[in-house]
Amino acid sequence: MEAAPVPQQRAEPLLDAAVRYADERNWDVCPGTWLEPADGVERCSCGEGRCAAPGAHPTQADWAGLATGSGAAARRMWERQPRASILLPTGRTFDAIDVPESAGFLALARMERLSLPLGPVTRAPDRRMQFFVLPGAAAKADALVQRLGWSAPAIGLRSCGEGQYVTAPPTRVGGSGSVQWARRPTTANRWLPEVEELISPLAYACGREAADARTRRT
Numbered sequence: 001m002e003a004a005p006v007p008q009q010r011a012e013p014l015l016d017a018a019v020r021y022a023d024e025r026n027w028d029v030c031p032g033t034w035l036e037p038a039d040g041v042e043r044c045s046c047g048e049g050r051c052a053a054p055g056a057h058p059t060q061a062d063w064a065g066l067a068t069g070s071g072a073a074a075r076r077m078w079e080r081q082p083r084a085s086i087l088l089p090t091g092r093t094f095d096a097i098d099v100p101e102s103a104g105f106l107a108l109a110r111m112e113r114l115s116l117p118l119g120p121v122t123r124a125p126d127r128r129m130q131f132f133v134l135p136g137a138a139a140k141a142d143a144l145v146q147r148l149g150w151s152a153p154a155i156g157l158r159s160c161g162e163g164q165y166v167t168a169p170p171t172r173v174g175g176s177g178s179v180q181w182a183r184r185p186t187t188a189n190r191w192l193p194e195v196e197e198l199i200s201p202l203a204y205a206c207g208r209e210a211a212d213a214r215t216r217r218t
Helices: 014-025 071-080 101-113 137-147 195-217
Strands: 035-038 041-044 086-089 095-100 121-124 128-133 158-160 165-167 180-183
Touching (some): 095 137, 101 121, 101 128, 121 165, 137 158, 137 195
Antiparallel strands (some): 095 128, 121 128
């Protein structure tokens, strides 16, 4: 199955992107940590030497309360710290289904061939992809996958809902690269799909990739 291509990305300042997400998509945005130069390398502003997501995680425990859906408020936040990462809280206007990148591209190709509805899709530097779906998906994704004959943890399918977040483009994550849009937000995908519409191709692709990985290890 041919993988769906990633469109060429357009460079955009973090401030402009954060304001646009709030104004155009009505998404809540929250500024996270950022990268700071130190001894010839870039380190996370949190100061943790072994930070798991350098420059791309919340700055404090009550981060969700800082999130705003106001473009004007977002502009003020990023004017104070233009390098801050962009975090999008899930469980509000959308949830996200998080899958391995290889499975995500296989699923994208199948979804487009079947003309299934698609929301925005991000591609993170850790080789994971996040499919945006309507809120409530995280509460039922594991059960839906189980009905299809798989275990979500075993095939690497995760869900992000209330109290969690996804990192938005063009945030840079350490030295790994930037978060990108595999399918960027447009007027055509403003209305997000239900998780039930996408779970079958996503689970199938994850299951196939997990089986292939086991075969390679033997």
